Amino acid sequence: MxxxxxxxxxxxxxxxxxxxxxxxxxxxxxxxxxxxxxxxxxxxxxxxxxxxxxxxxxxxxxxxxxxxxxxxxxxxxxxxxxxxxxxxxxxxPVGRHHIQICKTLSCRIMGEPEITEHICSKLGVHPGETTEDGKFTVSLVECLGSCGTAPMMQIGFDYHEDLTTEKVDQILSSLG
Ligand code: FES
Structure with missing residues (x-):
């Protein structure tokens, strides 16, 4: 990658x-x-x-x-x-969109590994890296307090919850 x-x-x-x-x-x-x-x-x-x-x-x-x-x-x-x-x-420094994926227990159980793998392979980075064009940084972070809607991630100040790979695709394609 x-x-x-x-x-x-x-x-x-x-x-x-x-x-x-x-x-x-x-x-x-x-x-x-x-x-x-x-x-x-x-x-x-x-x-x-x-x-x-x-x-x-x-x-x-x-x-x-x-x-x-x-x-x-x-x-x-x-x-x-x-x-x-x-x-x-x-x-x-982070990319224009900083994707912070929660890796704590509820999110981990509810599918965080699949979400992380999907995002990283789609963007061609590992957690902790920024895409070559400076558009995205992917980080794994501890609980963001939205355990009831796991798995979830934060991009900038926005929470994205109940994630599926399809939902992730929609979110990423909506970001300029
Ligand atoms: S465990 Fe992911 S938001 Fe709490």
Whole structure:
């Protein structure tokens, strides 16, 4: 199968002292999140701000992490330990459509392996890889909280449930 090489989740991180730059509008958006928490609890804004960094930079990169550490008066390691815990935060660039297939028990029992195999062979990648055209990344993730409609996957912010291979084909062909 073609596609970028599947490697560990954090192996493409390049550690530098570079600090990301954000526009005044984005800084104002960050400040608005920060204002929801007491001044001594800046760390509470970390997840919404990580989501914002991801939205602006496409993924959680080292300069983005350095920025948040300064912005929130945290150690860089504080930011990394939160960022690397959640599968909704990408530790490397992903394709235009990030397909996250739930691999936990209910989905596994209800057909996740067949769905994963179908998607991967259709796109020519392994889990963890991005298609050569940068359109799709396929990831296997832990429970997404939709166990009653297993098997399921998340693409971007949308949930797709009660999956069959036919349904997967329809979903993939609808994505531009
Ligand atoms: S086990 Fe797949 S959503 Fe919970």
């Amino acid at each position: 073609a596609g970028a090489t599947a490697t560990s989740y954090t192996d493409q991180i390049v550690y530098t002292d570079e600090i990301a730059d954000f526009s005044p509008e984005i800084i104002a958006e960050m400040e608005s999140h920060l204002a929801k928490y007491p001044p001594e609890r800046k760390r509470s804004a970390l997840i919404p701000l990580l989501m914002l960094v991801q939205r602006e930079r496409g993924w959680i990169d080292n300069p983005g992490v350095n920025f948040l550490a300064h912005f929130l008066d945290l150690e860089v390691t504080d930011v990394w330990e939160t960022a690397t815990f959640y599968s909704m935060l990408n530790m490397r």
